[in-house]
Amino acid sequence: MEFDVNKPLRVFEAFGGYGSQSLAFKRLKEYFPEFDFKVVGYSDIEPTAITAYMALHKGENIINYGDISQIIWEKVPDFDFFTYSWPCTDVSAAGLQQGFKRDSGTRSSLLWECERAIKEKRPKYLLMENVKSLTQKKFMADFTDWLDVLEGLGYVNYWKVLDSSNFGVP
Numbered sequence: 001m002e003f004d005v006n007k008p009l010r011v012f013e014a015f016g017g018y019g020s021q022s023l024a025f026k027r028l029k030e031y032f033p034e035f036d037f038k039v040v041g042y043s044d045i046e047p048t049a050i051t052a053y054m055a056l057h058k059g060e061n062i063i064n065y066g067d068i069s070q071i072i073w074e075k076v077p078d079f080d081f082f083t084y085s086w087p088c089t090d091v092s093a094a095g096l097q098q099g100f101k102r103d104s105g106t107r108s109s110l111l112w113e114c115e116r117a118i119k120e121k122r123p124k125y126l127l128m129e130n131v132k133s134l135t136q137k138k139f140m141a142d143f144t145d146w147l148d149v150l151e152g153l154g155y156v157n158y159w160k161v162l163d164s165s166n167f168g169v170p
Helices: 022-033 047-056 108-122 137-152
Strands: 009-014 039-041 081-084 125-128
Touching: 009 022, 009 108, 022 039, 081 108, 108 137
Parallel strands: 009 039, 009 081, 081 125
Antiparallel strands: none
16 A cells, blocks of 8 residues: 555554544644545543543544444554554553463453454554554564564554653553
């Protein structure tokens, strides 16, 4: 897929929460007015997150496709950029540490539903956000499995643990 700089970047936010990635794109557009993007959809099932998303994106008419495991991707508009901030509840130091192995049934194993979206839609760019614990020894093999899946689909992976305090947030 070739990216056309004369068209808006089409974005899908999986596990959208309140839409932090699209809010970052809005901020980017403030600094670089020639940059343009359009959120073609998002997915979330948490009622408070949906309420927050709708409040922060008021008037934008962005469709929530709901439960990622139930999305029929051919019915979703094509997108160039796929963000996925999948549940960290089973990976986080504050969570139960049950992991995210494929088919494990943990909330964090919903990551593997993103594979269906990526295979079907073949977005040019992927952005995964999660917690530092993902890269700990306990979960590194599963993280590496995910990176291998992406490489098998033709993607090049770059990952780094960022310290949020370097970006003005707790």
